Amino acid sequence: EAKRKNRGGYLFYALEMSDKLQEREQLANALSRALRTEQFYLDFQPQVALDTGEVVGFEALARWQHPDQGNIRPDKFIALAEQEGLIVTLGDRVLRLACEQGREWLDQGLEFQRIAVNVSVKQFIETDYVSKVLNTLEQTGFPPSKLELELTESVFMGDRDLAKETMDKLTRQGICFAIDDFGTGFSSLLYLKELPVSKLKLDQGFIRGITKDHSSLQIVKASLQMGHALSMDVIAEGVETIEEQGLLTDLHCQQAQGYLFSRPLKSQLITADKIAQIERNVRLVTEA
Ligand code: C2E
Ligand code: MG
Ligand code: MG
Ligand code: MG
Numbered sequence: 295e296a297k298r299k300n301r302g303g304y305l306f307y308a309l310e311m312s313d314k315l316q317e318r319e320q321l322a323n324a325l326s327r328a329l330r331t332e333q334f335y336l337d338f339q340p341q342v343a344l345d346t347g348e349v350v351g352f353e354a355l356a357r358w359q360h361p362d363q364g365n366i367r368p369d370k371f372i373a374l375a376e377q378e379g380l381i382v383t384l385g386d387r388v389l390r391l392a393c394e395q396g397r398e399w400l401d402q403g404l405e406f407q408r409i410a411v412n413v414s415v416k417q418f419i420e421t422d423y424v425s426k427v428l429n430t431l432e433q434t435g436f437p438p439s440k441l442e443l444e445l446t447e448s449v450f451m452g453d454r455d456l457a458k459e460t461m462d463k464l465t466r467q468g469i470c471f472a473i474d475d476f477g478t479g480f481s482s483l484l485y486l487k488e489l490p491v492s493k494l495k496l497d498q499g500f501i502r503g504i505t506k507d508h509s510s511l512q513i514v515k516a517s518l519q520m521g522h523a524l525s526m527d528v529i530a531e532g533v534e535t536i537e538e539q540g541l542l543t544d545l546h547c548q549q550a551q552g553y554l555f556s557r558p559l560k561s562q563l564i565t566a567d568k569i570a571q572i573e574r575n576v577r578l579v580t581e582a
Pocket of ligand 4: 497
């Protein structure tokens with residue numbers, strides 16, 4: 295009896311494992327198919343200046359519309375793309391889509407300072423990364439000065455000289471760099487003094503706590519002080535409440551991004567009217 299149960303258990307386990315593997319393999323195949331068939335698109339999340347209320351730019355966020363599974367979340371497919379060696383292809387696609395969209399907006403007369411694009415370490419350390427970026431800008435006609443690349447601290451845990459060289463070359467063309475999820479990595483802060491970084495993006499993990507716990511608030515204050523001393527802008531990610539906005543404004547945090555102002559939007563929804571509406575909402579709090 296026990297034996298039968300056990301074997302049943304094992305069989306069940308084995309089936310479950312192979313289910314998981316199969317599911318993963320299917321998703322990996324679907325991902326490489328998706329890259330060939332235009333299932334990816336970008337949503338854009340507005341970023342606002344807290345003092346003036348102005349919408350200064352947009353972060354481009356990758357979206358995968360699977361034909362029968364619907365929308366698959368980036369936390370799932372970005373990691374999978376990294377593991378399957380598809381992140382470079384995906385990243386190239388994202389950059390191109392962002393530049394094309396940016397060009398279209400400029401042609402429509404929509405004003406913004408920047409579009410921010412997330413870059414994975416594997417893309418960044420490719421030997422032809424600089425020329426790829428410059429080619430994409432040239433082919434799409436998107437101005438380099440309007441492109442911001444978001445890197446994570448993990449980039450600086452590898453070859454820092456190489457990172458510096460790549461960043462210097464792109465900086466000379468007018469492209470700027472932001473550090474995404476600032477404060478969550480394990481790299482030394484030394485990179486801040488050597489590399490051309492113009493913006494720190496405070497991770498939402500810190501923002502979530504600022505109106506509640508002492509340590510989050512102190513970390514945010516210290517980051518703001520450091521950013522200010524190093525002439526970098528600081529942007530708070532994941533701002534969800536009016537209290538958070540008020541506090542960050544009082545602390546002279548330059549920029550913010552979060553559901554309070556706007557969720558990531560389909561590009562068609564980003565119009566002059568929509569921007570004006572977001573800006574009014576930001577100012578309601580600033581002027582209160
Ligand atoms: P991230 O770059 O830190 O992007 C911010 C994430 O926070 C986005 O999630 C955004 O939708 C979400 N978010 C924004 N405001 C709020 C808020 O007020 N509250 C909450 N709870 N969340 C907010 P998303 O779009 O799911 O992207 C997740 C991550 O996936 C990104 O984090 C980024 O690391 C990665 N990712 C997205 N697109 C790309 C891409 O094109 N390339 C690469 N390499 N990674 C990407
Ligand atoms: Mg980002
Ligand atoms: Mg981020
Ligand atoms: Mg994040």
